[in-house]
Amino acid sequence: MYTKNTTDYKARLYFLNQTVKEVLDGFGKDAYVLFKLYLKGYKNEEIAFRLGIAEKTVRNKKAMILKFLKEGLLKRGFRRRKY
Numbered sequence: 001m002y003t004k005n006t007t008d009y010k011a012r013l014y015f016l017n018q019t020v021k022e023v024l025d026g027f028g029k030d031a032y033v034l035f036k037l038y039l040k041g042y043k044n045e046e047i048a049f050r051l052g053i054a055e056k057t058v059r060n061k062k063a064m065i066l067k068f069l070k071e072g073l074l075k076r077g078f079r080r081r082k083y
Helices: 007-025 029-039 044-051 055-075
Strands: none
Touching: 007 029, 007 055, 029 044, 029 055, 044 055
8 A cells, every 4th residue: 555655655646747747748738738637627518619629529538648648558567446
């Protein structure tokens, strides 16, 4: 189990952040902004309005980013937690 104060936790968090950044870099700046808004809790409609794109485009791009992010994390050894 990792706690926030351990070196292992900090190393895994750093590695996770780097992996996410690498995946998002492959999509370009628009995808980064879209994903950042998504993580902040914006709805697809709000993201579409802010970026000046169709809501369906937001859904499609978000799904693609999440798919590639999941694949990138799995390739680098991150696994789903079993509760």
